[in-house]
Amino acid sequence: MNLDYAGLFHALRPETSLVVGALIILGLDLSIFRRHTPVERLNLALWIGALAVLAAAAHVWFAPEGPVFGGVLILDKLAMATRLGVLGLTLLTFGVASAAPAPRNPAEQVAIILFATTGFLLMAAAQQLLLAFLALELASLSLYVLAGFDKTRPESAEAALKYFLFGGMAAAFLLFGFSLIYGLTGSIELPQIAGQLFHVTLSPLLVVALVMVLVAFGFKAAAAPFHLWAPDVYEGAPTSSAALIASASKLAGFTLFARLFWREFGAVAGSVSSAHGEPGWLPAVAVIAAVSMLIGNFGALAQSNVRRLLAYSAIAHAGNLLLGVIAAGDAGPAPFYYYAATYGLATVGAFGVIAVAERAGPCQKITDLAGLHRRSPLLAGCLAVFVLSLAGIPPLAGFFGKFTVFSAALQMGGLAGPAGWLAMLAIALSALALYYYLVILKQALVAKPAPDAAPIAVPAIAKLALVLAAGLIVLFGVNPSLLLGLF
Amino acid sequence: MDAHPYAFLALFAAIAVAFPVILLSVAQLWFRFFQPAKPSADKGAAYECGVTPTGDSWIQFKAHYYLYAILFLIFDVELLFLLPFAVAFTGLSAGALATMLVFIFLLAEGLVWAWHRGHLEWK
């Protein structure tokens, strides 16, 4: 076997930048900045982290396309787009982290965010089961730690434990599915597996393997009925961690999911474009998508906590994203990529607003946002952009994301099959979703502030991040080809 | 010998059960005929050698032990990769060596971090 280590090191420059950045942060924090206040240490770590992310983005931009290290990694358009998206969302997460109160170990927090991002980058490009599993676990383990990072609140540790237990179970399911796939095909490289499966019929063992992998991704993506951890984690985790879990990890996860299922199991996809579809994994994904949309949207209606509401909205959006993955067979990965990236922007932004609002007092209940337009017009304006984008109001990016995913699903066979029905269900539920999004906006834009509510001062970096996120949502909404042009 | 491939397992299991059963029944017979029980506080003590145990044996260990266990675990697992690497060393390229050095550097860096943070000091 001819292993090209030079090519591997060359291709892994983005990941190397991130890890080196993390090591520099840890080293400086231990030596020179040991005696400084946590806020100063956090700011220093965030600046170095931002530089590392920018360096990684430059490396991703200039990386040549093609397989790396004998096809372990594949650098194609989807990988590049996902990597750029993940890096951008990480940068915005840094903005959220700068607004939140400094934790006891600020440098470690930033370093672990960088490690998680390294995992996301590898997930975006993995073309082999082993690397896919390792990348997913690197990202997940980092996220468990981040969820429990706030040592002053028991809720944070509890959220971390729930996330850990559900995530660990998902990892075990994934691994068992992988082991069966390896047993059936004799390979862990996606192209070889796909070639083998082309000759194989849908045997019971293959069905078990598919179900296991599907369950695992259902857990990771917080799709119903495997969503139980999401509301607790969104509520209990520190705001910046919740932002990362909700945005960048979703984007990388769905890219891996689509790559795994279309590259590897393309031959046993089945069909959902007509009412008498063939069996395969597509019908199963369609069922999960429908359940996620229903549980997410109806669950969100009942919430009074703004973070739990965002979690249920994430479950509903996961349903839409699964619809995008279903449509990716015909329409390519562009629709669901666009949806995931712009959804990530809006969620990071929403969590950023929560993080800034928390500086002036607790921000858990929706009513805690009351009178935000008086307390900080900028914050209220940004929140309006984010929430309306989540709701899918034109001309914001969320609208075009829904439009492109739903139209791709409808083109698969019109209203004659489950894909079309699912798209109609999603459209109907989007109208319902408008209600709970408007409940947030009503508090933020119309309701009067509590008598003792002080104005909120927005720190400069957080202001930059929020305005950037809102600006990008408008820009991508008005000119979607900026993102779709990556393909 | 054309026995079933698992036959020796059955034999092994039978011996494994029979051996302690025989010993225990001999002890039981001895107890019944030669040495009736005379329980006393001294005989019931955990150590019959004069040292009186204090407190409960179900005490809580310091969470700090976990930290050492975790740090040990990392280097324990490192061996898993170093051993195959060492065995195949002569047939490997310089790139493989560089990769391994990166791996060891990252682990060592973690240890240095824990050391500087004071996690290795016994509190």
Add this chain to the structure above:
Amino acid sequence: MIHATLHAYVALSAALFAIGLLGVLIRRNTLVVFMCLELMLVASTLGLVAFSRFNGTDDGNVFVFFILTVAAAEVAVGLAIIVALFRKRQTIQVDELNTLKH
């Protein structure tokens, strides 16, 4: 020399996985749940080794090395979380973790 069939290994691996899953779902002590999670990982490891033997490729064996590493990392993170939680709540029973309401 015993010649166990591949089916026997796969069945054992599936049984271990099922026992682990059952433990995760019904046990109430976090540490026991945690051990059951590890059992699920080990079950897939057994499957990979058996398949590797019967497929005649080494990929499965290499996979196992990395799974052991990941399992060790998972233990580290999981124990750290459990210790952090115990310090705050003085309990590791799953039922009593109800600060975050459904």
